Amino acid sequence: MDLLLRLLSLFFRGTALMLGVVGTGFALVCLGGVFSDRLDAFSHLSPLWLAMATGAVVTGWIFARGDERKAIVGLGSLGLLACAILMGPELMAAAGSKRLAARPGDxxxxxxxxxxxxxxxxxxxxxxxxxxxxxxxxxxxxxxxxxxxxxxxxxxxxxxxxxxxxxxxxxxxxxxxxxxxxxxxxxxxxxxxxxxxxxxxxxxxxxxxxxxxxxxxxxxxxxxxxxxxxxxxxxxxxxxxxxxxxxxxxxxxxxxxxxxxxxxxxxxxxxxxxxxxxxxxxxxxxxxxxxxxxxxxxxxxxxxxxxxxxxxxxxxxxxxxxxxxx
Missing domain, CATH: 3.60.10.10 (Endonuclease/exonuclease/phosphatase)
Known part of the structure; x- marks a missing residue:
């Protein structure tokens, strides 16, 4: 049982690291869209990079310990920051949208x-x-x-x-x-x-x-x-x-x-x-x-x-x- 728990812990920690590396890596690449149309193509999948960075933070916090936890959570947090730069203005604009009452002639x-x-x-x-x-x-x-x-x-x-x-x-x-x-x-x-x-x-x-x-x-x-x-x-x-x-x-x-x-x-x-x-x-x-x-x-x-x-x-x-x- 102890071996099984160790293997499960290793699996989840490895998954958290993978999510952090991939999600954060691509989110940072997307910021290069400021000067490169090729890099900007990756920005369309920002919701995916956001989900992966979030998964890294949550999974790393739960299953990792010590410096390993700090590294994984920090990596995922960097991805969240990059996604916030990309998606934040749009999401804030959506949250601030107000619906008006319909009128004849609209x-x-x-x-x-x-x-x-x-x-x-x-x-x-x-x-x-x-x-x-x-x-x-x-x-x-x-x-x-x-x-x-x-x-x-x-x-x-x-x-x-x-x-x-x-x-x-x-x-x-x-x-x-x-x-x-x-x-x-x-x-x-x-x-x-x-x-x-x-x-x-x-x-x-x-x-x-x-x-x-x-x-x-x-x-x-x-x-x-x-x-x-x-x-x-x-x-x-x-x-x-x-x-x-x-x-x-x-x-x-x-x-x-x-x-x-x-x-x-x-x-x-x-x-x-x-x-x-x-x-x-x-x-x-x-x-x-x-x-x-x-x-x-x-x-x-x-x-x-x-x-x-x-x-x-x-x-x-x-x-x-x-x-x-x-």
């Missing part, structure tokens, strides 16, 4: 990567129609999700795709009249995105939808960000709304730079939207843990509420945002 927008391999497109379409949103921005609207976009076209009188009026995976649907619209591809921006200027009693405003590539390998996503800034430059920042699957988390330096450069306020705060459901052929996701779908809006808009929708056969959850312009 603008309801849904951002949803419906996924081209959607397993339950009928369920997704029914939910979207039941929401009766003013504007729906769809990403990956082809493949097995084609019936969803066809249903939305029948329901909403106005729509535009990232290739203008032709099929393209990023689409905007609106019940408000589109005064002007186009895709970013026909305009030469090389972006899977679209925009539409919508009529409104309080003045026209522009909604844009975008789909970024994955952050790995580093470089292409950052180039997309630069092209998006150029494409959005013509619109009135105070009233513009931008939504999309940015494939980028708010604790990455890439998204932090974009937040600053856009001149819009990101209204989604630490709201995980991926992964959901069967996000690969081999695995099911227990719950989303990465916030990669975002909604931005200009200063003319107040945030009424921001919520996450249910699992609808996609590897993403939909984002539902209510905005108000007084």
């Amino acid at each position: 603008l309801k927008i849904i951002q949803f990567n419906v996924w081209h391999e959607n397993e339950t497109p009928e369920l997704a379409l029914r939910w979207l129609l039941d929401q009766d949103a003013d504007v729906v921005v769809i990403v990956e609207g082809g493949g097995m999700a084609a019936s969803v976009t066809q249903g939305l076209k029948a329901y909403y009188p106005f729509h535009v795709t990232c290739d203008g009026k032709r099929y393209c995976g990023t689409m905007i649907f609106s019940r408000k009249r589109m005064l002007a619209r186009n895709g970013f591809y026909p305009e030469g921006h090389e972006l899977a995105g679209a925009w539409a200027t919508l009529a409104d009693p309080k003045g026209a405003f522009t909604v844009a939808g975008i789909h970024y590539v994955w952050p790995i390998p580093a470089g292409p996503q950052q180039q997309q960000g630069k092209r998006l800034l150029a494409a959005m430059d013509r619109f009135d920042r105070s009233t513009t709304i931008l939504t999309g699957d940015f494939n980028s988390t708010p604790w990455s330096f890439t998204l932090k730079r974009q937040d600053k450069a856009l001149g819009l306020e990101r209204r989604t705060r630490a709201l995980p939207s991926w992964p959901s459901g069967r996000f690969s052929r081999l695995a099911n996701a227990p719950a989303p843990f990465l916030p990669i779908d975002h909604v931005y809006a200009g200063k003319a808009w107040k945030t009424v509420s921001v919520t996450r929708g249910p699992a609808l056969g996609s590897d993403h959850r939909p984002i539902v945002v209510h905005l108000r312009r007084d």
